[in-house]
Amino acid sequence: MRDVARAAGVSTMTVSRAFKDDRSVSAETRARIRAQADQMGYIYDSLATAFRTQKSGFLAVTLPSINNANFAETYRGLTQALEGSGMQMLLGATGYRVEKEEELVRQLLTRNPEALVLTGGHHTVGTRDLIAARDLPVVEMWDLPFRPLGHAVGFSNADAMALVVRHLAETGRKRLAFVGAAEGADSRGAERRAGAAAEARRLGLPDVVSIDAGEAPVSMRHGAATVERFGIEIRQFDALICVSDPVAFGALSACRRLGLAVPDDLAISGFGNFEVAQISEPQITTVDVGARRIGEEVAGLLDALFSGDTVPDQITVAAKLIRGATT
């Protein structure tokens, strides 16, 4: 920059202003500086700017996995809504593990992000301490956290799952099983499991049987393997409540291989309104949670926050049952 300034016969400050489109620089001077810079191949170093202004222009985001159409969609909603704000995303995947999340947060914080967006409402004490030690806007999304760190955008997994159970009850199903990841790792899955159990109890149905489909993240292959493990015995249930659409799709495929009729022999429901649920034949009954909408709401909240506007502590997006042909 000094070289450009010298060559253009001005001070570095004027060059800096010329690049920031500061209107206090005369159009003529700006043009001269820009031309000189182009000619010299000068490229502006936003690292130095970030350093001096102590504004990194980074937004740190953690997702359980990017290899999940739902979370990817949320991320897209977030990035697209924030496009033009000049924010650069720093993305990290926790692999559904809070310990990994802590490590990730620690790493992300060294980059001085201007805000932190976490998926989920469960965190290690270490993560909480790291965040508490800084004065940093935090948004938790997807889950509505029991003990919020800052702002939250999401829905109640338990309530959403209750919609499914109610629907199954209304269509005469009684012997329900929940298929999801083993206890522990996936808090969203655990909440859905608990929500299904609670709603069944409330409706006076028999207890929901909990089937462990493996370690999180559970996906299509886990859904298929779970049904295949039971074989024809899976008919001891009359509905499989799957923790997500991919699991439901796997279960559906396995049923087809076993010669079981869905939904006549067995109802299957998913969660998340993934594309596969819509396109599958038969179409899978699912819950739309507005994955994209969550991202957009987070973006809106952050925008307001950066503008200094007051923002609500919590935004609830509505979950909606989408009835397919598997129930």
Place this chain on the structure above:
Amino acid sequence: MRDVARAAGVSTMTVSRAFKDDRSVSAETRARIRAQADQMGYIYDSLATAFRTQKSGFLAVTLPSINNANFAETYRGLTQALEGSGMQMLLGATGYRVEKEEELVRQLLTRNPEALVLTGGHHTVGTRDLIAARDLPVVEMWDLPFRPLGHAVGFSNADAMALVVRHLAETGRKRLAFVGAAEGADSRGAERRAGAAAEARRLGLPDVVSIDAGEAPVSMRHGAATVERFGIEIRQFDALICVSDPVAFGALSACRRLGLAVPDDLAISGFGNFEVAQISEPQITTVDVGARRIGEEVAGLLDALFSGDTVPDQITVAAKLIRGATT
């Protein structure tokens, strides 16, 4: 850092050394400093480090979309293999458009990444100029570029698709159609289309009919919509070569709705070995391109590059036909 130094009774330089595991700091002093820092919730500012050392610790990566299990898997392979190297990914999605890629590259370059990883081998002149103006390691992945910018890790889309055509020919299919995105946007899709056409010609088959499934990215719904548009008339073909597994899955579902038997009435092939191809019933014939492997190879190449080792200009990963029950 000054505060930590003061509290620990040492200079900032010693604190800096303690955090870098510099062995010239006595173990005792390091422990004291670390403890003091933890207690004070101090996190070192890697922005300042990046600034002073002129090494950003960033690796810029562009993907067409993160909402694609194949690219997401490559990204995972890359990040996991680079974990521990202290590199932080800067991820951007091009939406399958080279103009958007240019904008993205411009933005990413202001962050001073230490290397740039691009998906695909087709770029705007502007992108090429931006890169040429800097002395920056570049890796193109997935496609093997015709005019490489630097290093490349990938496979030949045309050759991979030829495997599919050969397989279809061997199983007696003659009236082939290729289902993919409209011409232009998706270069990988275009190469697959061209590869299929070339191989059919080579084998003396009738010309492959090209069916436009919509704007990239094409996915399940496009596959389904394409078949539904033809209705039963889709039987004028005896094999649908789909640009990707999601498209193939959509086509398969639509066939089921139409009452068409796959593969008896119509063969369907996909591409990419997505989970849905494996779990679908019937399992979809596809091509495994080692999406994860690509990411790992890129990571290995970068590692070597950063260590100053010599590295090959190009690494070819093998594409493999996986025969399912749809052909």
Place this chain on the structure above:
DNA sequence: ACATCGAATGATACCGGTAACATGTTATCC
């Protein structure tokens, strides 16, 4: 006893921009 050396630590300048304030210069107004 004295020179030499290595280990541990400190002092200082500096990375490339920009905030804050200062200064000079030109319109505007009564």
Place this chain on the structure above:
DNA sequence: GGATAACATGTTACCGGTATCATTCGATGT
């Protein structure tokens, strides 16, 4: 015409670490 405001540009210090060189001090060798 002189005061004032608006505009255009310059000066200086500083953001939070780290490269580099300097310093201290005990151990070792002759």
